[in-house]
Amino acid sequence: MSQRKRSKGLGSSQLTGGEDDFIPTQVERRSQDQVNQKVSELVQFLLVKDQKKIPIKRADMLKNIIREYRDAYSEIVKRADRTLQAVFGLQLVEIDTKRHIYILINNLPRPEGQHLCRDKEKEKMGLLLVILSFIFMKGNSVKDSALWEFLHLLRVYPGKQHSVFGDVRKLVTEEFVRQKYLETTAIPLTDPPEFKYQWGPRAEKETSKKDVLNFVAKMQSKDPTFWASQYSEAEANKATT
Amino acid sequence: ENREAMLNSKSNRLTEALEEANRLFDGVCRAREAALDAQFLVIASNIGKEKANELHSEMSAFDSTAFAEDLLTFMGINRTEVEETDDSEDVPGAFLPSDAWRTMGEEASKYFRRAPTFHYMMGSFKSEPPAPKQRIERQKKAGRGKAEQAMPAQLKKMEESHQEATEKEVERILRILQTHFENDPNTPISFFDFVMDPNSFARTVENVFHVSFLIRDGLAKIKLDEDELPIIEPIKPSEGGEEDSRAGVRNQVVISLDQREWK
Numbered sequence: 277m278s279q280r281k282r283s284k285g286l287g288s289s290q291l292t293g294g295e296d297d298f299i300p301t302q303v304e305r306r307s308q309d310q311v312n313q314k315v316s317e318l319v320q321f322l323l324v325k326d327q328k329k330i331p332i333k334r335a336d337m338l339k340n341i342i343r344e345y346r347d348a349y350s351e352i353v354k355r356a357d358r359t360l361q362a363v364f365g366l367q368l369v370e371i372d373t374k375r376h377i378y379i380l381i382n383n384l385p386r387p388e389g390q391h392l393c394r395d396k397e398k399e400k401m402g403l404l405l406v407i408l409s410f411i412f413m414k415g416n417s418v419k420d421s422a423l424w425e426f427l428h429l430l431r432v433y434p435g436k437q438h439s440v441f442g443d444v445r446k447l448v449t450e451e452f453v454r455q456k457y458l459e460t461t462a463i464p465l466t467d468p469p470e471f472k473y474q475w476g477p478r479a480e481k482e483t484s485k486k487d488v489l490n491f492v493a494k495m496q497s498k499d500p501t502f503w504a505s506q507y508s509e510a511e512a513n514k515a516t517t
Numbered sequence: 518e519n520r521e522a523m524l525n526s527k528s529n530r531l532t533e534a535l536e537e538a539n540r541l542f543d544g545v546c547r548a549r550e551a552a553l554d555a556q557f558l559v560i561a562s563n564i565g566k567e568k569a570n571e572l573h574s575e576m577s578a579f580d581s582t583a584f585a586e587d588l589l590t591f592m593g594i595n596r597t598e599v600e601e602t603d604d605s606e607d608v609p610g611a612f613l614p615s616d617a618w619r620t621m622g623e624e625a626s627k628y629f630r631r632a633p634t635f636h637y638m639m640g641s642f643k644s645e646p647p648a649p650k651q652r653i654e655r656q657k658k659a660g661r662g663k664a665e666q667a668m669p670a671q672l673k674k675m676e677e678s679h680q681e682a683t684e685k686e687v688e689r690i691l692r693i694l695q696t697h698f699e700n701d702p703n704t705p706i707s708f709f710d711f712v713m714d715p716n717s718f719a720r721t722v723e724n725v726f727h728v729s730f731l732i733r734d735g736l737a738k739i740k741l742d743e744d745e746l747p748i749i750e751p752i753k754p755s756e757g758g759e760e761d762s763r764a765g766v767r768n769q770v771v772i773s774l775d776q777r778e779w780k
Contacts, residue, residue: 326634410581490628
């Protein structure tokens with residue numbers, strides 16, 4: 277019991293530092309079986325946590341699964357990622373290296389044909405793609421007023437309950453932001469306060485500027501090179517990711 | 518308040534404001550006025566920064582209106598149908614089908630490397646909190662000597678669903694009945710002795726409930742003895758065969774038992 281407490285105490289200070297600073301409070305022979313068990317538990321934990329698409333914090337992983345196996349943390353995480361890739365075709369990606377926040381993304385090439393996710397999810401992805409395209413084509417950052425003005429054209433209004441999306445304002449400003457698809461920052465010195473929207477880290481990982489440009493080009497029946505600066509930015513972006 | 522007007526790339530209003538501020542500053546002789554001027558400068562520079570940003574973000578001219586129109590087309594908008602509504606904000610003269618966004622979503626999923634949400638195929642395992650259950654007490658017939666009260670071992674954990682629990686109980690009661698009969702083949706047990714739990718009325722009711730299953734399934738039978746009191750005995754498998762051929766006599770009996778009687 278006391279040992280648990282000790283590692284907890286060390287834990288809160290360790291989160292800011294590197295995990296290599298950790299001094300094991302007990303010399304324990306970690307049997308392969310025990311570690312394997314933890315890896316499986318972590319895989320399950322990640323899969324379930326991913327259901328709502330809210331990014332997973334390292335602190336939660338440590339508290340709920342790793343617990344006293346902290347010294348084996350990086351090994352467990354690495355193996356869990358390998359399992360996710362080999363068994364499920366998913367990948368564990370760190371989207372915030374400072375605060376250690378992770379998401380799961382799909383590793384497999386996108387298949388053509390019907391996707392099996394539920395309608396509600398599909399519809400939201402549709403709206404999201406439209407928003408991301410707008411943001412990118414407009415220079416990677418748009419004011420909220422500009423975004424809503426654009427969505428007006430698509431019969432989506434922030435003040436009005438939408439037949440498909442319900443409270444759209446909440447969906448865009450809260451859900452998409454919490455899932456890290458969008459990032460919103462306040463514009464300084466504005467009264468009433470205005471916000472600007474950009475791509476969030478999840479969007480950066482799950483799609484690319486090139487893909488989004490291709491989408492726009494497809495919708496408008498034009499070649500992606502039609503928009504020269506966006507095209508070159510997309511190409512440059514592809515090279516770095 | 519004129520922010521929007523100032524930001525308009527076609528206007529020179531920001532420059533004009535700056536020039537006016539410059540002129541006004543010459544007349545400044547109080548610290549407060551100078552502070553106001555400084556405040557103005559901060560706001561002006563922010564607007565200036567935004568203007569610069571917007572210059573950059575013109576990018577290759579992107580016509581968002583045309584884009585929106587193309588999106589609507591893709592979603593299956595019907596432009597020929599003109600709706601007669603006075604709610605001009607709502608349906609500006611074209612009909613968007615209900616699966617519009619689903620169509621869009623179908624296309625969108627091709628552009629995302631989104632991990633499919635994980636769900637257990639068989640549903641999750643439901644665990645119930647440990648419920649201490651008292652087994653029914655064994656009571657030999659009064660004539661056979663002192664009745665021994667066997668305090669049941671407490672069940673530490675109940676992990677099955679309620680339905681299975683009932684079946685288990687029923688099975689257990691049957692086994693107790695049969696065991697008793699093995700030991701004492703020719704003495705049927707008084708029904709009331711069998712089901713009564715002297716310490717718990719609720720438990721007694723439960724026992725009656727479980728015994729009724731045994732009767733229904735033809736695993737036990739209740740007869741009236743010489744004193745017109747009900748007795749219960751298990752049906753031997755061989756007997757059971759005969760019973761079936763005879764389309765066993767079944768009767769419905771209603772026994773009422775309230776707490777006072779039980780006491």
